[in-house]
Amino acid sequence: MYTLCVEDKFSAAHQLIDYNGPCENLHGHTFKVKVCVYGEKLNSLSLLIDFTDLKKILKDIRDQLDHQFLNNVLNFSPTSENLSKYFYDKVKEKLPLEVKLKEVTLWESETSSATYND
Numbered sequence: 001m002y003t004l005c006v007e008d009k010f011s012a013a014h015q016l017i018d019y020n021g022p023c024e025n026l027h028g029h030t031f032k033v034k035v036c037v038y039g040e041k042l043n044s045l046s047l048l049i050d051f052t053d054l055k056k057i058l059k060d061i062r063d064q065l066d067h068q069f070l071n072n073v074l075n076f077s078p079t080s081e082n083l084s085k086y087f088y089d090k091v092k093e094k095l096p097l098e099v100k101l102k103e104v105t106l107w108e109s110e111t112s113s114a115t116y117n118d
């Protein structure tokens, strides 16, 4: 089995509604997101999926969120947990059939991340 991962970053603002602490206030992060896929069959070029294609899938999703106020563009509370699932669901829709999604990890700081898989 082969596993491939790509990463991207985006900057965005959010606030956690009803959170009893400083994250209730409007603030921003440079989020990092990592997508890992897996599969066992390589194509005629000995690739599971072209890194360029996988990065494009991730970039198209991340472009919708970059420099946005996440509470305004998403219909859920923009926690790291929910954002990791959001990327997971969106990436999964766009993968070729032979490539399976393993997990998505989203960092809101260098030391804090959430990972989603199903």
Ligand SMILES: [Zn+2]
Binding pocket: 014, 023, 027, 028, 029, 108
């Ligand atoms: Zn935050």
